[in-house]
Amino acid sequence: MSMNKIVACLSVFGVLRGITGDHGHSESFMGEYAVKVLNMKPAELEDFLYWLVEQRIDHNRDMLINISELKHWMEHVYHSGVENMIMDEFMRCNLKKDYHISLKEYRACLSKTPNQPAASERSEARLQERWHQADQDGDKELSLAEFGALIAPEQPHNQHMHVLMAQHFMEDHDIDEDLMLSYEEFAESDPDRHEWSYPKFQKRKKYRLRLCVDTTA
Secondary structure (H helix, E strand, C coil), rough: CCHHHHHHEEEEHHHHCCCCCCCCHHHHHHHHHHHHHHHHHHHHHHHHHHHHHHHHHCCCCEEEHHHHHHHHHHHHHHHHHHHHHHHHHHHCCCCCCCCCCCCCCHHHHHHHCCCCCCCCHHHHHHHEEEHHCCCCCCCECCCHHHHHHCCCCCCCHHHHHHHHHHHHHHHHCCCCCCCCCCCHHCCCCCCCHHHHHHHHHHHHHHHHHHHHHHHHH
16 A cells, blocks of 8 residues: 555544544544444444444445545534534424524523523624524525524525624624734634623624725725
8 A cells, every 4th residue: 555545544443443532532423323322332333333434434435534535524424413403403492383483482492591691782783683694585584594594604505694703703803993803803702891892883883884895895
């Protein structure tokens, strides 16, 4: 085997050790199977992991896991986890059971969530902005896909949410309002402590306009 092949590939045993070892990566590799394997006996676990590698990860069936195959599997695990989370939250908040969620329903759902912080004027304004951006058909209720855009706006297929998320981040972290982030501003872990992060509506609207003009130049 060439040196490139050795460097680029992981042996099946290496993958198994990575999955079952004490490295904290089990959910990254196992995804929906993470809970299932917890109660397996060693021999049963070994058989299951061989099946997982052979049938789900090793696409070219060479019994070697290359970087592309590993990346593809981990992306699958991540996106499956996000989609499952969205579905669970959608069903929990769909109080009318009509497969559409109103903002009133969502607020009621949030109020029943344990350890949910009380809504502030700023967080409520942000929620309304995200809600209206996610409501693509403008019917004032969110379908499953629209709800997914609301609670997982960072997903690649939610591009219509990305500019708004970037604007919110800039508003929270651009302390000197120069439309650029220094490292110190970017790394700020508690933007709420700055008074400027609670601007009046007209000041925020003016800043947002400046930001939009600058980013589209």
